[in-house]
Amino acid sequence: MNFYPIFWREMLTWKREFRKTFISSLIGPLLYLVTFGWGLGRRIPIEGINYLDFVVPGIIALSALNTSYNAISSDLNIRRTLYRTFEQYVIAPVSIHSVVTGEVLAGTIRGLFSCSLVIILGYLFGANLHLSLSFFLVLAFSCFTFASLGVLAAMANDTHRDLATFGTLFIMPMSFLAGTFFKVSTLPIAVKYLIYCLPLTPTSLSLRSLALGNQISFVPLLAVACWAILMFIGALAVTKMKYAD
Amino acid sequence: MIKLRDLTKVYGERKVVDSLTLDIKEKEIFALLGPNGAGKTTTIRMLTTLSRPTAGSIQINGYKIEKDTLAVKKSIGVVTQQSNMERELTAWENLELHGKLYKIPRPERKKRIDELLEYVGLVDRAKEKVANFSGGMVRRLMIARALMHKPQVLFLDEPTVGLDPQTRRKIWDLIKVMRLEGMTVLLTTHYIEEAESLCDRVGIIDHGKLIALGTVAQLKEKTGEFVLEYLEENQTERQFFATRSQALDYAQSIEASFNVRQSNLEDVFVQITGREVGG
Numbered sequence: 244m245n246f247y248p249i250f251w252r253e254m255l256t257w258k259r260e261f262r263k264t265f266i267s268s269l270i271g272p273l274l275y276l277v278t279f280g281w282g283l284g285r286r287i288p289i290e291g292i293n294y295l296d297f298v299v300p301g302i303i304a305l306s307a308l309n310t311s312y313n314a315i316s317s318d319l320n321i322r323r324t325l326y327r328t329f330e331q332y333v334i335a336p337v338s339i340h341s342v343v344t345g346e347v348l349a350g351t352i353r354g355l356f357s358c359s360l361v362i363i364l365g366y367l368f369g370a371n372l373h374l375s376l377s378f379f380l381v382l383a384f385s386c387f388t389f390a391s392l393g394v395l396a397a398m399a400n401d402t403h404r405d406l407a408t409f410g411t412l413f414i415m416p417m418s419f420l421a422g423t424f425f426k427v428s429t430l431p432i433a434v435k436y437l438i439y440c441l442p443l444t445p446t447s448l449s450l451r452s453l454a455l456g457n458q459i460s461f462v463p464l465l466a467v468a469c470w471a472i473l474m475f476i477g478a479l480a481v482t483k484m485k486y487a488d
Numbered sequence: 489m490i491k492l493r494d495l496t497k498v499y500g501e502r503k504v505v506d507s508l509t510l511d512i513k514e515k516e517i518f519a520l521l522g523p524n525g526a527g528k529t530t531t532i533r534m535l536t537t538l539s540r541p542t543a544g545s546i547q548i549n550g551y552k553i554e555k556d557t558l559a560v561k562k563s564i565g566v567v568t569q570q571s572n573m574e575r576e577l578t579a580w581e582n583l584e585l586h587g588k589l590y591k592i593p594r595p596e597r598k599k600r601i602d603e604l605l606e607y608v609g610l611v612d613r614a615k616e617k618v619a620n621f622s623g624g625m626v627r628r629l630m631i632a633r634a635l636m637h638k639p640q641v642l643f644l645d646e647p648t649v650g651l652d653p654q655t656r657r658k659i660w661d662l663i664k665v666m667r668l669e670g671m672t673v674l675l676t677t678h679y680i681e682e683a684e685s686l687c688d689r690v691g692i693i694d695h696g697k698l699i700a701l702g703t704v705a706q707l708k709e710k711t712g713e714f715v716l717e718y719l720e721e722n723q724t725e726r727q728f729f730a731t732r733s734q735a736l737d738y739a740q741s742i743e744a745s746f747n748v749r750q751s752n753l754e755d756v757f758v759q760i761t762g763r764e765v766g767g
Contacts, residue, residue, distance in 0.1 A: 245589070248585055252574070256576055326575060327568070327570055327571075328572050328574050328575075330572045331586065331633075334536055334537060334561065336558045336589075487537060487538055487540050488540070
């Protein structure tokens with residue numbers, strides 16, 4: 244597999260726009276921390292837990308979704324449909340697996356970097372987080388899932404407008420509903436199970452559980468791994484379908 | 489070198505390429521000439537694996553495209569009609585990316601990039617972002633990129649479209665050098681002069697069908713080497729003749745002013761298709 248050139252290209256463009264992306268990746272989490280951490284949530288304990296400690300893992304999960312997905316989806320979609328630079332991969336002797344792997348790994352690295360910044364911000368805001376190897380493993384798998392979702396969305400949508408609609412219909416609701424800011428278990432049963440099916444939910448639940456120093460339960464962990472595999476297969480399948488017209 | 493057999497591409501109900509059968513020899517420079525929408529770009533896209541044929545077969549350099557896709561990809565270089573260079577990368581980085589995609593070893597890659605930037609006259613712009621380049625510079629860089637991995641066959645889709653005459657001539661010079669180096673080149677164009685001055689053979693394509701094939705001289709011979717032009721009811725009429733004297737004899741019967749000249753590929757095209765090449 245020759246995924247390195249694709250990964251190298253992504254890292255190079257990231258380096259080039261680092262200042263811009265660094266600042267923009269901080270804005271969202273900062274606003275959430277101020278609004279939900281300091282503002283709304285300061286005096287709301289959830290089952291004896293400080294709301295800031297509760298919400299920061301959710302914001303980290305949200306950051307994994309937004310950064311990994313956006314780092315890949317928008318750029319790849321524009322390169323495929325507008326600038327046509329994606330064509331050079333199609334013409335070159337590289338496999339579809341290599342192209343998808345290169346893009347997804349780049350999205351994963353960018354997601355992990357952004358999440359690391361949110362962790363630092365969380366500490367600065369006064370949150371107590373128990374960080375462990377398991378925490379970072381869950382985070383890495385989740386970034387991998389959302390970067391794969393980014394590839395899938397970029398390949399499935401033939402215009403940038405369609406991609407924006409996909410984001411509004413699927414990514415935005417998931418950002419708020421998947422246990423990022425509140426406990427999913429308190430919701431009505433039908434809604435609850437629907438939300439459990441979203442790929443972000445097991446990430447939020449697992450990260451929160453680990454950050455609060457609890458043992459991670461098997462089901463969300465399995466769900467995180469399954470989503471990573473399923474989303475990567477989905478990205479591969481859609482790319483294969485759209486590779487040549 | 490390139491063998492097409494009944495190559496067909498259908499989009500919905502529309503047959504864009506219709507049973508194209510063609511052989512292009514090794515070291516030949518071949519032009520597919522035709523008006524906009526004739527099926528030239530679609531043909532090139534199928535030949536370069538960017539589009540899957542609906543029917544028919546393609547063989548390049550002895551490899552069948554549907555079976556030995558990777559071998560075909562390694563042996564071809566492609567310059568597409570629309571720029572597909574990475575705008576945010578520099579010229580050097582674009583070539584570096586291409587070299588990595590084709591697994592060219594690092595020392596050779598570096599040497600090749602320097603050679604090619606020199607060849608296309610972009611050495612002094614190597615570290616500049618492609619976003620700042622003019623159309624002609626981008627096209628020259630695309631040619632350099634297509635040559636990075638030393639392909640045996642080069643596909644050029646409308647290589648000079650939209651370029652000023654000076655840049656066009658620079659690109660023609662690059663193609664002439666390729667001829668000297670023994671490369672097989674298939675280019676599409678709707679510029680008659682381009683096909684006439686660069687190519688060993690020309691295929692005229694219209695409505696997805698190959699309607700004429702041969703050297704420029706053969707095509708002219710079929711139509712008539714001399715053309716008599718005269719104005720009749722505010723329209724230019726053209727008559728073709730094998731010799732100048734035949735044309736002049738015929739001109740005796742015309743009352744309007746007339747002109748006899750050698751025919752060119754444009755005359756051939758108009759005669760065969762019944763319309764102008766740009767139409």
